Amino acid sequence: MNPALFAIFGDPVHHSRSPLMHNHLFKTMGFNGCYTRIRLEDGARLRETFFKLGLKGANITVPHKEAAFAACDDIRGFANDVGVVNTIVSDNGRLIGYNTDADGFLFAIRGFETIRSVLIIGAGGTARALSARLRQEGMNVTVVNRSKPRLEPFIQEGFNTQTWDNFTPGKFDLVVNTTSAGLEDDSLPLPEELLLPTLKACRYAADAIYGKVTPFLSRCRTLDIPAIDGAEMLLGQGVLANRLFTNDAFDADETEKVMRESFAF
Ligand code: NDP
Numbered sequence: 001m002n003p004a005l006f007a008i009f010g011d012p013v014h015h016s017r018s019p020l021m022h023n024h025l026f027k028t029m030g031f032n033g034c035y036t037r038i039r040l041e042d043g044a045r046l047r048e049t050f051f052k053l054g055l056k057g058a059n060i061t062v063p064h065k066e067a068a069f070a071a072c073d074d075i076r077g078f079a080n081d082v083g084v085v086n087t088i089v090s091d092n093g094r095l096i097g098y099n100t101d102a103d104g105f106l107f108a109i110r111g112f113e114t115i116r117s118v119l120i121i122g123a124g125g126t127a128r129a130l131s132a133r134l135r136q137e138g139m140n141v142t143v144v145n146r147s148k149p150r151l152e153p154f155i156q157e158g159f160n161t162q163t164w165d166n167f168t169p170g171k172f173d174l175v176v177n178t179t180s181a182g183l184e185d186d187s188l189p190l191p192e193e194l195l196l197p198t199l200k201a202c203r204y205a206a207d208a209i210y211g212k213v214t215p216f217l218s219r220c221r222t223l224d225i226p227a228i229d230g231a232e233m234l235l236g237q238g239v240l241a242n243r244l245f246t247n248d249a250f251d252a253d254e255t256e257k258v259m260r261e262s263f264a265f
């Protein structure tokens with residue numbers, strides 16, 4: 001029998017560890033599946049490419065999560081609240097969209113003590129998912145972004161929003177970098193004169209980027225702030241996505257354990 005095919009779509013996508021995580025699980029569990037990565041420049045071609053390749057499911061990363069939402073026939077669960085999809089599954093020719101990023105992030109910060117206030121840097125798909133989910137958990141969320149247009153949906157949803165121009169460093173329990181600054185370059189997500197006082201006043205920090213020490217994470221370490229990178233979030237969203245891909249074929253704890261092993265590769 002042909003293996004069930006899965007992929008991650010993004011641009012860039014070569015850095016993604018999702019293929020390692022899912023393939024290690026498939027191999028360990030004896031599941032007849034294969035997961036690859038696909039660089040997609042035009043998000044409008046996601047649906048067509050997905051079906052042309054005969055995929056059963058896929059993850060979506062930067063910058064196509066909003067395009068993925070638009071590409072689906074049906075949206076389930078939390079993705080409806082945020083208009084952002086990171087996991088799609090084919091169901092008899094229909095494309096069903098989900099968001100597993102936000103719960104993956106909650107999984108990642110479960111070791112942090114009570115968080116009441118959060119500064120999210122960035123206003124893309126990840127920021128939309130996290131801001132909505134963290135607010136559902138009762139946290140007070142502020143969003144700061146380089147450009148103003150991307151803040152519009154946050155303004156409409158009643159979040160505190162600021163651009164670099166009017167941002168005043170304040171006190172937050174948790175500061176999260178959800179931008180792609182530092183992913184392919186050495187830039188900081190906020191200008192240094194704004195970022196450093198903000199980090200000095202916070203209790204915890206988290207970066208959505210994984211697999212490298214970003215300039216943001218490096219500043220956190222210099223300042224001795226407890227900080228996590230995006231690997232734990234990746235793991236959390238991956239476990240949830242895999243349950244959707246395989247119709248809950250494996251126990252969630254076992255999935256987490258096996259996927260975590262792939263981080264050593
Ligand atoms: P989007 O493209 O939707 O949003 C990117 C955001 O980053 C925008 O707000 C953009 O601001 C900002 N930005 C980009 N470059 C810079 C820069 N040099 N300085 C300041 N701001 C910048 O991306 P996503 O939300 O989908 O993903 C963001 C990051 O999170 C990626 O690095 C991705 O790999 C990571 N991620 C990790 C996950 C994990 O599991 N660990 C899961 C999901 C995402 P502007 O509007 O001004 O352009």
